Amino acid sequence: MDRSWMSIKNYLDPKYLDGVDEFIKFAFLGKDPNCKLPCPCKVCNNFEDQTKEVMANHLCRGIVDSYTRWIYHGEGFESDDENDDIEINDNDSDFDSMEELLNDVGVANFGESWRHSPELDTGACTEKEGEASRFLRLLSEAEKSLYPGCEKYSKLSFIVHILHLKTMNRWTCKSTDMLLKFLHQVFPTALIPSSYYEAKNFIRELGLKCEKIHACENDCALFWNENKGLDHCPNEKCKAPRYKSPNSKIPRKVLCYFPLKPRLQRLFVNKEIARDMRWHKERRVDNENMMRHPADSLAWKDFDRNHKSFAEDPRNVRLGLASDGFNPFGTMSNSYSIWPVILVPYNLPPWKCLKDPFFFLSMIIPGPKTPGNDIDIFFRPLVDELKELFATGVETYDAFREEKFMLRAALLWTINDFPAYGYLSGWSTKGYKACPVCLDETTSLYLNNGHKCCYMGHRRFLPIDHKWRREKKQFNGEREHRQPPRTLSGEEVLQQLLRIEQVEFGKAPDLLQQKKRKRVQNSSNWKKMSIFFELPYWSTNKIRHNLDIMHIVKNVCESLVGTLMNIPSRTKDTWQAREDLKEMGLREELHLQPGGGASKVMPPACYTLSRLEKKNFCQFLSTIKFPDGFASNIPRCVKTKECQLLGMKSHDYYVFIQRILPVATRGMLSKDVSQILVEISNFFRKICSRTLYLDELEMQEKNIILILCKLEKIFPPNFFDVMVHLMVHLPTKSKIAGPAQYRWMFPFERYMPLIFNNAYLIYLQFSYFLTTRAEFFLDRKMGQYKGYVNNRARPEGCIAERYLDDECLTFISRYLHDVPTRFNQTERNMEKHEAAGKLSIFSSLARPFGAALIGYLSEVELQRIHLFILKNCEEVDDYMR
Incomplete structure (x- = not known):
């Protein structure tokens, strides 16, 4: 419905009155005409329940402008103008939900023909024969009742519910095993798995896969593609063995890589998400002076102008990449650094973008050492996949449009803290020229007493005729005549990188000795050409790496x-700072x-x-x-x-x-x-x-x-x-x-907390306050990846296995309509409490906590409260003029 009438201040305007009539019809559609609903007028503010006639009279005095999503009158959090195209029946049995789930997974894995022929001819697809047979087994289990006479739950739906409850409530594996064994004893005829391990393996086919790529222990190369059959590092200066021993075939270092294509394809399996992936083009309000979403930014619009064929289809995905290291053990006595790499799609609307269900863990760069500038070695599989996704794409089924299309994807920028900025960009963020924007024109000074570089000289950014440029005494004792440093374009940066000598990657002793070189003040800070410059569009991006x-x-x-x-x-x-002041005069x-x-x-x-x-x-x-x-x-x-x-x-x-x-x-x-x-x-x-x-x-x-x-x-x-x-x-x-x-690290570092920063639950609370959305607060996964580590000898493997399980259950939870999930939980403050008075200033949504206390205010406190009410209460505005 058109909601522009809500911003009209003339309450006698015919457009406003027509909007009120449409709202009343929507609110009381299918309800008893004599029932009472929360009134959204400026006086009641959804705290007072009124009848249909009284609400219509109240709304003629104005409606709360911010009440644009009518959650108290039948509209869900995810609803909008086009929700009529997507119907979800909460009264469907679990048999229907699991059938819908398996149909969507079948389309994602085996193509559109699965909807028309769910029997799946396994002989016709030899490459996926094993996968298809396992999936057919799941399909048959979905048709079996949990026990004789059960009409609601199948074996598959029961396992899905149990694992979902384990994830939502953070049950341990041991507690889940004990519960399943107890239920198996109480209901011996029911098809209940005997352990969490058995239940997890049963639904693993509904999830996605992880590729394990062996790597050189000195970060010189991956044993992948042309190096796949080697037993030693291909670098002549390293030659480190691939396996711990020739006979065991146990690799010394393993990169866990999660392919991007199937995860992007799964976004379009669900009708609701497939529709939201077009939001930035079809439902976003474009305002040249306002930015609320990355699609409003100059970088996004410039990318569309440079790559018009990519921009023609709004379903093509724009991605952001974030990475940072963390210690999985949470103790300073054990120095171990793991680097998860996370991809996030920006096509989604603001209330879904940067939410946990849409974070894609791309890879887990193994420890124990920080990859440093050798991080490009591990990005090789991702960059190759991104190049293919941009050039040709991957065939994908759009459930909302019910058609196939070639899905393409592009990386807009990276999000990192400042040290990681240097690792990914190739510009050293230390020394005289640490600024990655000013580059060689960075103004810096070494402090002899403080033994560090300081970065002053900001007068050069002032207008050329500003009086401070001529002042000496209060600054560095000199006049400032320099122009601001010029920001280089991506093409200019690429030309600089083509002229520098490329270093060999790796941490072998001979390679480390070769990398060491004394940096002088007038030399460039480029250390390498970033692997992202292999992307055909990277040099044309307006911004490639974000300042966090x-x-x-x-x-x-x-x-x-x-x-x-x-x-x-x-x-x-x-x-020391005082001595430096004296030296500088x-x-x-x-x-x-x-x-x-x-x-x-x-x-x-x-x-x-x-x-x-x-x-x-x-x-x-x-x-x-x-x-x-x-x-x-x-x-x-x-x-x-x-x-x-x-x-x-x-x-x-x-x-x-x-x-x-x-x-x-x-x-x-x-x-x-x-x-x-x-x-x-x-x-x-x-x-x-x-x-x-x-x-x-x-x-x-x-x-x-x-x-x-x-x-x-x-x-x-x-x-x-x-x-x-x-x-x-x-x-x-x-x-x-x-x-x-x-573009900041708040949502990513709650996944990857450092030892000193494991309180990122605060970020979730803050995001909830900003967006008034339930998902940010209730999807609390503070230090999620650190919590995945149960085997201290194999932290990367623990994270990979647990992430696959969590990813699978996140996808499945979209098909659970009768239980609380991360997609349908209500806000913390959804409880309504009547205000003490009828003034609008006391009618905000709140949830009291703690016991009630009776106290007496002083005269000064009473005066302050009266003054606050007079300045902030709408009802007295006319009297204050």
Whole structure:
């Protein structure tokens, strides 16, 4: 239905009144005319139940603008204008659901003819003869009742339900075995498997496969394609054996690769998902000044212009790639690094994009060592498959259109933290030229006392006539005449890479010695040509590797908080920094002063808090509260007596710098410092917004240059590490690639948590707060891959096996309509509670927790509450004019 009438402010407009009539018909369709339903008017706000006539009268006074998905009046989370084409009958028996499941799997595995001939002539498909016979066995089991006289469950549906409950409720394998054995004893005539292992193997044919490719233990090459029959590494400088011993045939290192083609094909087996894969083209509202989805970005549109044949079919998939390392054992005493590689399709609408069911684990790069620059060796199978998918595609059946088509796919960009950025791009993210955007024009300075590089000189980004370009004393003592560094296109980068000497991959001793070379300030930081340049479109992409906003925000906030509170291990205001200031001839008032004897005294700086101010700062943090699901319990990280902040995670810093820091330090710091903190907070809030506006981003491009120049006038050079410098490029990257939530590491690092970052459940809560969607919070898989490891001797194998099982059950759960699944669970705050009054400010959806307490407010608190109501309540707007 057309919902544009909801935004009309003239409630006597005929279009608005017609919209109200259509809504009333939709809400009470098939219901008792005398029943009561939640009223969505601005007064009731779905908290008060009203009859049909009363609701119609109320809506003539206005409807809640944000109530665009009518979940209280019969519309599901996934419903939209075209849902009439997809019918799901929740009253169907499990026999019907399993038949639908097997039909869809048959189409995916054996082609469209399966729907018309489910008997499957196994002799006609010799290559899939074994697979077909096993699938026919599943089909026969789906027709058998669980026990004589059972009309609802078959053996297949029972096993599916049991395994689904195990996954949803995180039962252990042992507890599942005990339950199955008990049920087998109680119902001896029922076709119940005796163990979890037997049940898992029974439905394994419904899932997809994993290829295990042997690799050189020194990361020199894969024993694949032309090297498949070799017993030793093909690299002449390595020659490492393939197997642990000649007779055992047990490989020393194995790459688990999950083919992409069948996983993309399975997206189109289900009608609902197949329809959503066209959303970006057919149902997305295009606005030239607004970006809410990667399809709105300049990078997406530029790709469509360069590859028109690819863009003609909206079903062709755009992919993003993310990878990072994690320790599967969760202990610092055992250094082991596994690198999962995850692919995510961007065709889906925002409420499904970047959700767990649509994450494809592409490969598991084995440990124990970090692959480093040799990571390209392991990307070979994926790159070859991507090249084939872009050039010719793969024949796929579209269940929504009921037709075959050639499905193609392309990789838009990668998403990584900064070290992994260097591994995938080939640009070294260390040293004098660490910035991968400025490249050879990076401005850097080595600090003799701090023994590190700092990245200042942001005045070069200012307009050529700006007055700060001529100032000397407050900056580096020199005038700034340089132009901003020019951003190179993909073709220009490729030309640079073609001129450098390519290194041999591997970690053999001879190869490591060859790779070591002393880097000088004027040399380029390219270390290799990335394997992704083999993709025919990679050099034409507007953006190839994303700067991870999550880690930039975390590092900048950590530096700010550490410096403001003068935390010894995190502050940038050290005696070495003061000595560097003296060498540079800057800010004489901060230079070390002679003390008693040979000691020196550090004068207090305007950007550090005193002991009393730090105590007040911590007391403020210890009392702060957030809405449910918005942030973690930050007061738990506060040590008021010691004036310390301990244990804050990445998302804690994210909330801290945007919402807390400027308010918590108000009145404690000088005006210049307080103002710069407010500007940084507003900058990150704008950049990380779910909806980006191009004119706003252009304004932030100018603002961030002024912010960094102000920081240079206040903070010591030690403060300006590469993460602070990368802030200057964030608005430009956002203009090209779109909203940050599609390009940061939050959703991926909850899969791959490092030892110090295993609290990414907070991200799920935060995403739930932003999107008001149940899936983000209820699909909680914090550290999913780490939790898969049961055998410490084979962590990669454990992850691969458990992922295949989970992938299979995720697919099956779409066909379970009468049990809670990750696709139909309701929101946390779906319970309705009547407000204390009739004002709209008290009618927001909420779920109370804890016991009720009776208290009395002071006169000051009453005045604050009255003022808040007067400023935020719609009913008093007319009286405030």
